Amino acid sequence: MYKVHCMNRISQAGVDQLFGTFAPAKGLEDAEAVVVRSANMHDETLGNGLLAIARAGAGVNNIPIDACTQKGIVVFNTPGANANGVKEMVIAGMLLASRDIMGSSEWVRAHADEPNIAAAAEKAKSQFGGTEIAGKTLGVIGLGAIGAMVANAGRSLGMHVLGYDPYLSVKYAWSLDRHVHAVRNLGDIFAEADFITIHVPATDKTWHMLGRDQIALMKRGVVVLNFARDTLVDEDAMADALASGHVARYVTDFANPTTTHMNGAIVTSHLGASTVEAEDNCAAMAISELREYLLSGNITNSVNFGNVDLGPIETDERIVVLHRNVPNMIGQFSQILNDAHLNIENMANKRRGEVATTLLETSGQWDDSVIEQIAALKDVFRARMIPGR
Numbered sequence: 235m236y237k238v239h240c241m242n243r244i245s246q247a248g249v250d251q252l253f254g255t256f257a258p259a260k261g262l263e264d265a266e267a268v269v270v271r272s273a274n275m276h277d278e279t280l281g282n283g284l285l286a287i288a289r290a291g292a293g294v295n296n297i298p299i300d301a302c303t304q305k306g307i308v309v310f311n312t313p314g315a316n317a318n319g320v321k322e323m324v325i326a327g328m329l330l331a332s333r334d335i336m337g338s339s340e341w342v343r344a345h346a347d348e349p350n351i352a353a354a355a356e357k358a359k360s361q362f363g364g365t366e367i368a369g370k371t372l373g374v375i376g377l378g379a380i381g382a383m384v385a386n387a388g389r390s391l392g393m394h395v396l397g398y399d400p401y402l403s404v405k406y407a408w409s410l411d412r413h414v415h416a417v418r419n420l421g422d423i424f425a426e427a428d429f430i431t432i433h434v435p436a437t438d439k440t441w442h443m444l445g446r447d448q449i450a451l452m453k454r455g456v457v458v459l460n461f462a463r464d465t466l467v468d469e470d471a472m473a474d475a476l477a478s479g480h481v482a483r484y485v486t487d488f489a490n491p492t493t494t495h496m497n498g499a500i501v502t503s504h505l506g507a508s509t510v511e512a513e514d515n516c517a518a519m520a521i522s523e524l525r526e527y528l529l530s531g532n533i534t535n536s537v538n539f540g541n542v543d544l545g546p547i548e549t550d551e552r553i554v555v556l557h558r559n560v561p562n563m564i565g566q567f568s569q570i571l572n573d574a575h576l577n578i579e580n581m582a583n584k585r586r587g588e589v590a591t592t593l594l595e596t597s598g599q600w601d602d603s604v605i606e607q608i609a610a611l612k613d614v615f616r617a618r619m620i621p622g623r
Contacts (some may be wrong), residue, residue, distance in 0.1 A: 235286075236528050239265035241273040244290055245510070248517025255525055269517070269525050279569040280305055285618070286527055288520035291316060291507060292379075294537050295464060297497050303538045303589060306616025310535050311599060312525040313378035316514040321383040323506050324431050325391070326371075327485035330430075330500055331457040333364035349587035356575065360529030367394035375399075375443075381433035382406045388420070396423050402622040407410045424451035425432035429459065436463035446471035449481065457483045461506045472496070528619050531593050531620055533584075540584035542591045547622035549579045553605070555618065558613035559590040570607045571596060589615075595622070 236251060252269065253441040259265035262278055268287045274296050275287070288310040302309050302573035319501040330336060341358055348354050355550070365506075372388040374381050377399035388395045389411040397416050410416075417423060423430060430452065434440050435544060443460065445468040452458075458466050458481055467484075476498035484499045493501045507516065518537075526532045531554035532543045539556060557563050564583065571578060580595035599617075607616040 236266045236271060237264060238267045238524070240269045241275070242269075242271035242290075244269055244271065244520075245513040248290070248515045248521055249454070249470075251518060251521045252524075253616065255521075255551060255570075256528075262315055267528060269520055269524070270297065272528065276476070280307060285616075286310065286524055288312075288524045289587040290513075290516035290520040293436060295307035295463070299538050304550055304615065306614075308527055308533060308536050308556070309519065309538050309580065310591075311537055312532075314515045315519045316509075316512035317379040317383050319509040319512035320380045320433075321387055322509075323461055323487065324380075324459055327431075327459045327461070327500065327502075328429055329352075331459075331483035331485050332367050334362040335514065336360045336500070338362040356461050366431070370394070370428040371396065371426050373398070373413075373423035373430045374433065375430065375569065376424065376433035377402050377410065377416075378433060379406065379533065381431075382409050384431055386411045389413055393429075396427060398423055408502075420448075421451055424448060425453070426509040428453065428470050429457045429463070432461050432466055433460040433462050434466065436465050441465050442468040444472075448472075449475045452481070454480050455482045455545060457481070458486065459485040461487045464490060464493070469493060469496075474500075483527065485622075495570065529620065533591060534587075538586070539591050542584040542593055544580060544582045544593045544595065547595065549597050549622050551596055551600055551622050553592075553594040553596065553608070555592045555608055555612040555617045556615045557590055557592065557611070558587050559585045560613050563590070563611075563613060564592065566611055567592065567594060567608060570604060574601045574604050576601075 235257045238256040239259040239262050255274050263281050266283055269290060270287060271290050276298050286308045289297060290312055292311050292313050294309060294311050297309055299309055317582050331341055345354055347349055348556050359595060373395045374385045385395045385397050395414045397414050398420050410522055426566050443466050449471055455622045473496050476484055476496055485509045486493050487502050489501050489503055489506050493499055530547060531552050533539055533541050534617060574598040576598040579597050582593045584591050605617050605619050
């Protein structure tokens with residue numbers, strides 16, 4: 235039975251599923267698989283026996299992806315599992331930014347002991363006036379699982395919605411409301427949107443994607459929402475834009491020394507996916523991914539190796555090989571199997587950039603030296619055998 239270590243607490247529903255299939259590891263050094271949420275794994279030692287890491291969430295910047303790839307550790311995430319929770323926070327953020335709900339609530343609490351509070355509130359309410367979001371233009375940057383849901387929600391609230399995503403997948407394109415207008419130029423969103431929300435991963439290419447130059451192109455009085463990652467926004471530039479009034483409100487889910495001191499910012503404590511439903515969904519998806527990979531070799535939602543699926547094992551054994559995507563790898567595997575008098579009954583190969591995954595189902599008299607020979611090949615990161623029928 236595979237041993238799994240949880241580096242963070244996961245929902246009880248997830249725990250029940252996890253340890254109904256696998257055994258708990260004593261710690262990271264003893265684990266063959268890991269479930270992680272926010273724990274920083276960059277300074278951790280990854281043991282040679284570690285096969286997989288499942289992040290119960292979408293972002294994986296807390297995991298050393300390159301190091302995992304070189305050691306043949308498959309890293310999974312759970313795209314879409316927390317999408318509805320984040321979508322609802324974005325909608326809440328737009329409402330908080332357009333109607334001074336927080337200011338009104340604070341005023342009421344400050345005047346709670348006044349005997350005629352109802353009349354006083356009637357007189358004070360004009361200072362908390364706002365605008366409605368219906369009829370306004372919402373710009374959505376990134377139309378993946380979360381962005382697509384936000385765009386559709388905006389439409390259902392009567393907003394005009396512009397979406398930008400140069401890498402829009404067929405899956406999410408089909409899920410979009412037909413009235414969402416996809417733009418090819420990000421500048422169109424800056425020029426037209428009253429609300430701008432960003433939903434892209436944190437990478438070197440997206441660092442400070444909304445910087446001083448981009449903010450300057452936005453409409454005066456725009457509301458910017460960031461429930462993705464704090465590094466996507468140049469926060470010094472945002473603070474200046476708030477101070478000048480160019481940006482009316484910055485709504486962010488990432489509290490840090492800069493955002494918490496911004497006048498005009500609404501800062502929440504990373505609540506995007508903090509719902510019972512989202513935590514259950516993330517845990518269930520992460521555990522399902524681990525189970526399928528450990529027991530069958532199939533890969534779904536990996537961030538460092540390509541998705542590959544041979545279904546249930548139908549032969550005596552299945553060989554899983556993680557390797558570099560270079561010529562003649564399949565030929566080398568076939569030669570080793572042929573020399574061992576093993577027949578290839580079924581095979582799947584999927585590349586992802588410079589790496590690839592190969593699944594081989596074989597029949598014949600198994601020889602343990604086969605895996606040793608494949609694992610010893612120059613461009614192989616890891617090879618293992620999973621018993622079949």
